[in-house]
Amino acid sequence: MLPEAVFSTQDLPVRDRFEAWAERLGRTHAPMHLSSERTADYQGHQRVFGLGDVTVWPATFDHLVFRRTPGLIRQSDPEVYHLSLLRHGDGAASWGRQQVAYRIDDFHVNSSSRSYDISTGPDPVTIIGVEIPRAAVELPAGRADGVVGRRISGREGMGALLAGLLVQLASDTSSFRAADAERLGTVVTDLVTAVFAHSLDAEPSLPPETHARTLTLRIKSFVRRHLGDPELTPAKIAAAHHISRSYLYRLFQDEGLTVGSYIRDLRLANARRDLTDPGLHTLPIHAVAARWGYSRPGDFTRAFRAAHGMTPSESREQALIRMTVDGAHMDMDAARTTVRGSLSHH
Structure with missing residues (x-):
């Protein structure tokens, strides 16, 4: 099981709950000014687990307004991208004149190096948050910042692959060992990079290793969706992804697998x-x-x-x-x- 830290305002006296929650989120992401309509008896629950340099934190919490200002950025900047997969509730964010509203299974993306205002709806929200170093997203300098402020769907394409992995991690970490954390962090980083690249139409600029790992994840997702097809063969899988069978075999060999054994198992x-x-x-x-x-x-x-x-x-x-x-x-x-x-x- 992956080691994780759990924090709940229910464990604290009512008068201390909101202040403790604000402090907790400031440590999880970056210092922010937080306010809420429900500070009198604030309800928030968060789990945090580390995957190498990546941090994942599923959370459910009451109405909240986040503000990160230029002064707070000068005070402290961990230089991370933050992604939130919205699982319940709604929210909106603004970066100056740019404003975006989010719905269920959308990704919100921001950067600790930019000012922003974020507000959740009146009902409690549930998110899966991800903190990833900006330097880990291997896109040309300045390109990745173009994703900040965009609404990215977690219901289709590369976003769905990332969302599926995060939901699986958030729902059950017991099937993973502590030794798996570093590798899982690499997988999350590759998927985030691929999601950013797809959003920016910058996929050709991805490093070859990231391309290969991301393609392998897409192929595995395809296989899981078509397991009931008795004609699911390496030739059919390769054709669906516009690659040769030999390259398909090589992708699986790099993970110590064969295509046939993966399907059979x-x-x-x-x-x-x-x-x-x-x-x-x-x-x-x-x-x-x-x-x-x-x-x-x-x-x-x-x-x-x-x-x-x-x-x-x-x-x-x-x-x-x-x-x-x-x-x-x-x-x-x-x-x-x-x-x-x-x-x-x-």
Whole structure:
């Protein structure tokens, strides 16, 4: 699990909550003047985890107005870009005459080196914030600053890839180890750079390594969306991304993978999840196989046994047995609680 720091105003006396929240956000991003209509009993919750030089911080908080002024910039400038993926609520930002309103799954981008005013709506907002050093965004000098103030969609294209990764990280860090943090930071940096480049139509200027890593992420996303297609082949994947099969193989080799093993492992993992899902226990095994791209049940059974050491039907039976045993244990625990409660009244 990635180490993370959690902060909640609920843990503080009511009178201290807003001041503590303002101080917290000042340390997370950069010093700002903050105000709110709800300072009397401010509600805010934030998680922070570091990915090398990148910081990710999911947060939910009451109405807030952020102001970063030239004086505050002179006082302290960590020289970072900030991105917020809006997950709930609404907000707007202004940089002098430039104003932008944001909706759900939009990215807001600002720079600690520029003045700004940001205001959230009257309802609590939920965001996933990212702090990334400006120097880490490998675009020509001054080009990346052109993204500040633009509204970038997290619903399509490169923005959707970045949003998907951030949502996954924010929802569950338990599947990652502390040793993964540096690599995840590189992935986030590459995606942010690619999102900026796409917004600026500057993709040809990206470093070759960033191009390759970003393309690999796009290909993996394509594969996950088309796992149910039995004709999902390296040739089809390469054609969809306008690259040769040999280059596709090289991209996966750089990650210690083959295209075929990546597809197979994803299909079998999804099939196993369906087979062990109590809500799908009536779905025939051949239907599960077809759902994940296996048109011939025999091929599915052989691949599943090789990967998991048992047949699909045995895996389903084991899951049903575990569910029955767990249910019996819960019934016994409930009965014991009832008996103890009854005895305590006598």
